[in-house]
Structures are given as structure tokens and as C-alpha cells.
Amino acid sequence: MKKTKLLLSIVLMLGLWLPLGSANVHAATTFKDISVNHRGYNEIMYLATGSIVSGSLDGRFLPSNVVTRAQAAAMIGRALELNGEQRKTExxxxxxxxxxSGYIQSAVDKKxxxxxxxxxxxxxxxxxxxxMAVMISxxxxxxxxxxxxxxxxxxxxxxxAQGMSNGSFGADYQLTRLDFSIFLARAxxxxxxxxxxxxxxxxxxxxxxxxNVRSGPSAQYSNIATLVKGESVQTAYKVGNWIYIKSGSKEGFVHSSYVSTSVNTPSPTPPSQESPLASKTIVIDPGHGGKDSGAVGFGLYEKTAVLDTALKVRDLLKQTPFDVQLTRDKDVFIELPDRVAFANKLNADIFVSIHANAATSSATGTETYYYSAAATNTRTTESKKLASAIQARLVEAWNLRDRGVKNAGYIVIKQTEMPAVLAELGFITNAxxxxxxxxxxxxxxxxxxxxxxxxxxxxxxxYDVTKLYNIVNK
Ligand SMILES: [Zn+2]
Known part of the structure; x- marks a missing residue:
């Protein structure tokens, strides 16, 4: 038993955690009260790597503490990447x-x-x-x-889970943070x-x-292998939007958006002489500009970072049949309603606003907003789809904390008439x-x-956009 455990630790250290030391900014925390010999060490560190659990302010894990229903909801919610944004509940x-509150409502919505x-x-x-057994099941x-x-x-x-020493499951026993962590990590x-x-x-x-094949079901876990288009994978089980897969000697989690029953999802759009994309105008909106510098951090202005990013997006889209238009392509001030009017007048197909976040120095991560109207309509659905797609790629690219896709009533995404999103690349106030x-x-x-x-x-x-993927990294 001891030997198995030791072997398992070695396998895990080599297979899962070694890459964390260098590049990954979300390197696992350590806890004063959880030594490497602690029986829950592997499981607790695994969850901590994905920010599914964290410790007390003084750096302890408090393994013997009980778990409340709110805490359980938060841990499961983080594991499944549910929407944890604090909000009104039922x-x-x-x-x-x-x-x-956010995790509780999301977990209730998902039954x-x-x-x-x-x-x-x-x-x-x-x-x-x-x-706990029912929740995990x-x-x-x-x-x-x-x-x-x-x-x-x-x-x-x-x-x-294993039974108690008396052979029963011990269903009535209070659950400790240690046990819950062990069960959740193993699930x-x-x-x-x-x-x-x-x-x-x-x-x-x-x-x-x-x-990317990752050691856990979120972008906070390190890449342990890479697969290429067309590669076949065998699937075992899902955790939220991630799937545990195996391909040859490669094993780990991939995002379910990028695997399918067929290599090329057939396009329902019939081929035509002129690309159907040519009639689609994409408006890119770099936030702020001119007298409005946006957020500032470490000497950097938000308006500068987002303009350069937007120009780079434009340069990519210019190589496609899409029509691309920017609300600003230089350091000028433009009122929010004028940005909206610009996109509406062009009858744009989609609208993408680019910003950077600001808060305390510890706040980090990427989030993308869309506007959810009171009534569900096509634009809400499409905006959310667009936000989810961009958010997933941004998180993949920058490997910052995935703060998720969120609702907000920002003017540029609320008053535009097409699917519209606002991406916050990261926090300008975080180093x-x-x-x-x-x-x-x-x-x-x-x-x-x-x-x-x-x-x-x-x-x-x-739409058939297959060939357009190759423009990146050319
Ligand atoms: Zn901004």
C-alpha cells in the first residue's frame, strides 16, 4: 500500500507536475499543514493547481475542517468550470x-x-x-x-472512496475538507x-x-502533450467541458470543443463562386483612445495595448474574404455611441470590442462579456457563442485564469444590433x-x-473556414 502510494507520487511528479515548475504561472501553492507525506498531499496539490481549492490567509489548508454546502458547491463548481459569478439566486x-452564490445557482441549474x-x-x-457521494455522482x-x-x-x-474500517460507507459522518478533496480529485x-x-x-x-493535452480539466493545468488535426483519440469520461483522452502514449484532458466524431465537420453551406464570407463585415473595436487612456498599470495605457492587438486582428482578417472594419485605427477618442452607430450603420455581422481589465494587483485572468437581453433572442444566443469561442482561445493562448464568459450591459455590446462581445484580455494592474x-x-x-x-x-x-486557420503562424 505504501509502496503503491510512493510509486504513484513519482509517476505524478514526473507525468503531471514537472512542467509546472518553469513556465506555468499557476504553479501549485504549498500549505503549511500539508507535508509531502500527508495522505492527501497528491490530491490537494492537484486541486490547488487548478485553483479548485485554496488555503487560509495564513497559508494553511485546514484538512480537518468540515465542509459546508456552500463550500462544496464552490469546489464542484470550480472543478466543472461552472459560472461562479456572484449573483442573485432562487x-x-x-x-x-x-x-x-454563483456556483450554487449554476449547480442547481445543472441539477x-x-x-x-x-x-x-x-x-x-x-x-x-x-x-457528498450524491453530489459527486x-x-x-x-x-x-x-x-x-x-x-x-x-x-x-x-x-x-473506500469504506470505513467497519465496512460501512459512513454516510452519516461529517465530511472533512481532506476527504472531500481526496474524493473530488480522484473523480x-x-x-x-x-x-x-x-x-x-x-x-x-x-x-x-x-x-493541448492538459494534466487537468482547465487551462490552469499545464500542457503535457500536443495533438494535431485529424489525430484519433480514445475517450474515457467528461469533466465539465473537458474530456479525458488517450492517444498512443499521450493521456490527459482536452477541451471538448476541439474533438468530434469526424475530422471535418461537414459544411451545410453549399459552395458558391463567391465566398459567402465576403458579405460579412466584422467590426473590431479597440477600447478607449486619445484623451481616454483607459486603465493604466506599470506605465502601460490600456488604449495602447488594445489598439495594437486590434490592428493585429485586422491584419489577420485582411487575409480572409471577410470585410474587416475598425472603430479606430489610431490614438483618437471616440464616444461609445459613435462606435455603436458605426457598427450598426455598416450592418456588421459581428462586433468585437477589445479591452484590458483593472482591479487590485492580485486580480488576474481573462474574461469575455456579452449582453444578455431579458428576452432570449438570436442575438443573445449568438453573442454568447461568439464570447465563448473567443474566451476559450484567449485562455488557451495566454494561459491566464479563465474568469469565464459573463453578462454585462456595456453600451457597445448592449446597443449594437449584431452579435457583440467585449473581451478583457487580462489585468493591466497585475504584474x-x-x-x-x-x-x-x-x-x-x-x-x-x-x-x-x-x-x-x-x-x-x-461556414467553411477550414483554410483560414492556416493564416495564423504562417
Ligand atoms: Zn477598457
Whole structure:
């Protein structure tokens, strides 16, 4: 048993964690109260790498603490990359001020968690082992027959949990942070399980030119291999939008957007003499300009970083049949309503605004906004699709924290009449993000990502943009 554990640690250190030391900015934290010999070390560090768990302000993990329903919702929500933006919920006892309000509502929407009726959720109630087994079974799609014992069996049969020394599952025992971390990490990565084994049963093909295989199900985990377009992968299971795959000796997580049952998703658009893309105008909107410098950090102006990025996106789109128009191509001030009028007058097909974020120095990451009108309409749906496509590519390119796709009523995305998004590349006020915003090479990567996101969006809508992917990196 000890030997197995030691071997497993070595395999994990070599296979999963070695690349973290150098390039990855999200290198795993350490906790004062979790030594390398701690029985939950591997699992806790695995979750910490993906920012699924974090420690106390004084650097402890507090493994013996109990887990509340709100904390469980947040951990599962982060693992599945659910929308964690704090917001109003359907529960009287979970206000938008609750740190987990977003995760609670998202998990309830996905039927991973439920309330107690009459608008009560009990966010501060302590979770027991049986409830945890049900949550994990629902979150990871295990068939468990709806009962506590079924959920316990679902976890035990997979080597995620073991029974207590008396042979029972201990469903009524309070769950500790240590146990929850161990179970969650094992559910995510089968290599952490007791006697790890998993069935690879379905075949899919890589549809992206280059696809990262990661050690965990988010862009915060390091790349451990790369696949190329057309490569066949065997799939085991899904974690949120990520799939655990194997291809030869390569094994790990890939984003589900870039694998499909066929290499080339057939285009429903019939080929014609003139490209159907030629009639589509894409408006790129670099934020701020002139007297409005936007956010400032480390001597860098937002207006400068986003203009250069936008010009690079334009240079890429100019090599395609698309018609590309910029709201500004130099350092001038333009009112927000004038940017909106510009796009509406052109009858633009899509609108992409580029910005950089600002907050405290610790805030980091990439986020993309769209405007969700009260009534669901085509533009809302398409805006969200476009935002998701660009966000995924930006996160892939810059490897910053994935802050997700969010709703907001910014004028340029609210008053424009076409699918419209606003991308916040990173935080100009954060040292790491700022370094990327400042660097022409990293701006090129952001421009490539926005361009690829736009292609992904059109591809998703059935347009044949296959050849246009090659413009990047030429
Ligand atoms: Zn801005």
C-alpha cells in the first residue's frame, strides 16, 4: 500500500507536475499543514493547481475542517468550470453577497445540487459523506439510482472512496475538507484513484490544428502533450467541458470543443463562386483612445495595448474574404455611441470590442462579456457563442485564469444590433498580466486567439473556414 502510494507520487511528479515548475504561472501553492507525506498531499496539490481549492490567509489548508454546502458547491463548481459569478439566486438564504452564490445557482441549474423546498438552500449546513457521494455522482454523471447507497457504491466501485474500517460507507459522518478533496480529485483524475483504471471506449478526432493535452480539466493545468488535426483519440469520461483522452502514449484532458466524431465537420453551406464570407463585415473595436487612456498599470495605457492587438486582428482578417472594419485605427477618442452607430450603420455581422481589465494587483485572468437581453433572442444566443469561442482561445493562448464568459450591459455590446462581445484580455494592474499586455509577441498571440475564436464561431455556424486557420503562424 505504501509502496503503491510512493510509486504513484513519482509517476505524478514526473507525468503531471514537472512542467509546472518553469513556465506555468499557476504553479501549485504549498500549505503549511500539508507535508509531502500527508495522505492527501497528491490530491490537494492537484486541486490547488487548478485553483479548485485554496488555503487560509495564513497559508494553511485546514484538512480537518468540515465542509459546508456552500463550500462544496464552490469546489464542484470550480472543478466543472461552472459560472461562479456572484449573483442573485432562487434561494432566500443565499444572497448575491454569498461567496458561492454563483456556483450554487449554476449547480442547481445543472441539477447537481438541490434546495430544501420553499426557497431554502442551507448554505452553511455541514455536508456528510453520503451527501457528498450524491453530489459527486451527479456532478460526474455516474448512474447511482438516486439513493445514498447507490452513490456510495458508484464512488467505491471506481476507487474514488473506500469504506470505513467497519465496512460501512459512513454516510452519516461529517465530511472533512481532506476527504472531500481526496474524493473530488480522484473523480477528476482517475490516476489518483485506488487501483487506477478506466475504460477508453469511444473514438473521436481532433478538429483543431493544434490541441493541448492538459494534466487537468482547465487551462490552469499545464500542457503535457500536443495533438494535431485529424489525430484519433480514445475517450474515457467528461469533466465539465473537458474530456479525458488517450492517444498512443499521450493521456490527459482536452477541451471538448476541439474533438468530434469526424475530422471535418461537414459544411451545410453549399459552395458558391463567391465566398459567402465576403458579405460579412466584422467590426473590431479597440477600447478607449486619445484623451481616454483607459486603465493604466506599470506605465502601460490600456488604449495602447488594445489598439495594437486590434490592428493585429485586422491584419489577420485582411487575409480572409471577410470585410474587416475598425472603430479606430489610431490614438483618437471616440464616444461609445459613435462606435455603436458605426457598427450598426455598416450592418456588421459581428462586433468585437477589445479591452484590458483593472482591479487590485492580485486580480488576474481573462474574461469575455456579452449582453444578455431579458428576452432570449438570436442575438443573445449568438453573442454568447461568439464570447465563448473567443474566451476559450484567449485562455488557451495566454494561459491566464479563465474568469469565464459573463453578462454585462456595456453600451457597445448592449446597443449594437449584431452579435457583440467585449473581451478583457487580462489585468493591466497585475504584474504577470501586464507583462503580456505590454509585449508585442504576446499581443500577437492574443490577436491570433481572437481571430481563431472568430473562425470557431463561424465554423460552428456551418461556414467553411477550414483554410483560414492556416493564416495564423504562417
Ligand atoms: Zn477598457
Amino acid at each position: 434561494f432566500k438564504d443565499v444572497g448575491s453577497g454569498n461567496f458561492a 447537481i445540487l438541490s434546495g430544501y423546498g420553499a426557497g431554502i438552500f442551507r448554505p452553511d449546513a455541514v455536508v456528510n459523506r453520503g451527501e 451527479k456532478a460526474f454523471g455516474y448512474e447511482f439510482g438516486g439513493s445514498l447507497s447507490g452513490a456510495a457504491n458508484a464512488l467505491m466501485s471506481r476507487g474514488i 477528476i483524475n482517475y490516476k489518483l484513484r485506488v487501483n487506477p483504471s478506466v475504460l477508453f471506449q469511444n473514438e473521436l478526432f481532433v478538429t483543431a490544428n493544434s490541441l 504577470d498580466d501586464n507583462a503580456k499586455l505590454k509585449s508585442p509577441a504576446w499581443r500577437q498571440k492574443a490577436a491570433d486567439a481572437i481571430y481563431l475564436g472568430i473562425l470557431d464561431y463561424y465554423k460552428g455556424n456551418g
